[in-house]
Amino acid sequence: MDRGRSLLNGHVPRFFAAGFLLVLAACVSSGPPATDLLLNRDTLRALRWIAPAADKVRALTTEPVSCRNPHEPVSSIMIGDGPSFSTVDIGQLAFESPALLGGAAARMGLSCSSCHLNGRNNPDFFVEGVSGAPGTADVTSSLFSKTRGNGAFDPAPIPDIATRDGKQIKDRLSPEFDAKVHGLIVEEFDGRQPGEKIFREVVSYMDGLVPCAEPGARQPVTASRDMIAARKAFVIASFMDTPDERRLLARAARERLERLNERFTAANQTDVRAALLVASQKIAMWMDAPSAEGESAIRTALKTAAERVERDEPRSLYNPDVLRAALER
Numbered sequence: 378m379d380r381g382r383s384l385l386n387g388h389v390p391r392f393f394a395a396g397f398l399l400v401l402a403a404c405v406s407s408g409p410p411a412t413d414l415l416l417n418r419d420t421l422r423a424l425r426w427i428a429p430a431a432d433k434v435r436a437l438t439t440e441p442v443s444c445r446n447p448h449e450p451v452s453s454i455m456i457g458d459g460p461s462f463s464t465v466d467i468g469q470l471a472f473e474s475p476a477l478l479g480g481a482a483a484r485m486g487l488s489c490s491s492c493h494l495n496g497r498n499n500p501d502f503f504v505e506g507v508s509g510a511p512g513t514a515d516v517t518s519s520l521f522s523k524t525r526g527n528g529a530f531d532p533a534p535i536p537d538i539a540t541r542d543g544k545q546i547k548d549r550l551s552p553e554f555d556a557k558v559h560g561l562i563v564e565e566f567d568g569r570q571p572g573e574k575i576f577r578e579v580v581s582y583m584d585g586l587v588p589c590a591e592p593g594a595r596q597p598v599t600a601s602r603d604m605i606a607a608r609k610a611f612v613i614a615s616f617m618d619t620p621d622e623r624r625l626l627a628r629a630a631r632e633r634l635e636r637l638n639e640r641f642t643a644a645n646q647t648d649v650r651a652a653l654l655v656a657s658q659k660i661a662m663w664m665d666a667p668s669a670e671g672e673s674a675i676r677t678a679l680k681t682a683a684e685r686v687e688r689d690e691p692r693s694l695y696n697p698d699v700l701r702a703a704l705e706r
């Protein structure tokens with residue numbers, strides 16, 4: 378990983394961070410013209426789990442249609458000019474964040490949703506040593522699990538959680554399903570059991586998935602979805618009661634900003650990257666020392682980032698044509 382570019386670099390001591398941001402601001406205005414970044418598995422992490430023969434543009438710019446129950450109970454909370462959210466969003470954000478997993482999977486950048494895109498499946502998923510055919514994974518692989526690695530290579534197709542087909546547990550509110558999800562997080566992916574509130578919402582998110590579209594139907598992957606997710610994750614983090622819950626959602630927010638950062642790679646997109654970096658660093662500092670002022674500064678930073686992301690989305694790697702050209706370079 379090119380450490381210089383990553384937004385998720387560990388914790389920068391606060392006084393350094395302030396200086397760093399000033400230096401960054403100076404580079405943005407007067408630094409030598411950078412060139413467009415080359416794409417590889419370090420600069421665009423999703424390339425780490427795409428089958429070599431897959432249509433990469435399709436795999437990176439579309440995803441299975443989201444099948445969240447449109448009638449799910451929504452307790453919508455709107456904060457200032459930030460996005461509103463429902464409690465099920467908490468579960469979805471955790472499901473879509475590497476922060477729920479541990480070990481090799483989290484280090485690689487994987488989340489539940491890397492395999493279960495939108496809670497569905499991922500026909501293009503492939504990791505050497507974990508997958509057989511594309512779209513399969515050995516979830517008892519010792520690469521991901523200290524405790525469940527069974528030493529056998531037995532990849533299975535990634536199931537579509539919305540359909541509840543095959544041998545999936547149908548009753549998602551049963552203790553059996555709770556035990557299954559606990560086992561997935563803690564044993565298969567070496568994560569830590571999250572707090573009860575987050576765990577319940579992860580289960581509710583999966584319980585709320587219903588078959589909703591033709592198998593194989595896809596929708597575009599958009600920058601605005603990632604930006605909204607980052608903003609929601611931070612707002613929710615600021616509402617959480619325990620430091621662990623707050624950290625998990627704050628990490629989810631930072632990870633979304635990193636995902637956005639990976640797709641604004643053009644030489645003339647430094648101001649987009651700078652805004653994402655500023656927001657991410659502010660969240661990192663807030664995680665160590667939460668404060669009301671910190672919180673409002675982050676909301677402002679996220680709003681600035683959102684404006685720049687929206688302005689430049691057509692020229693970003695979220696646009697299939699721009700991505701295709703970048704992959705060919």
Ligand code: HEC
Nearest residue numbers: 487488489492513514516533534535536544545546561562
């Ligand atoms: C590396 C890819 C991968 C990741 C990451 C992943 N899964 Fe899965 N998941 C699978 C595969 C493959 C199966 C089918 C396993 C089998 O048939 O034995 C599965 C099965 C499931 C099932 C069906 C279980 C049942 O019996 O009802 C659920 C629910 C599920 N996963 C949820 C999750 C959650 C939650 C996470 C994150 C904590 C997660 N998955 C992460 C690949 C993955």
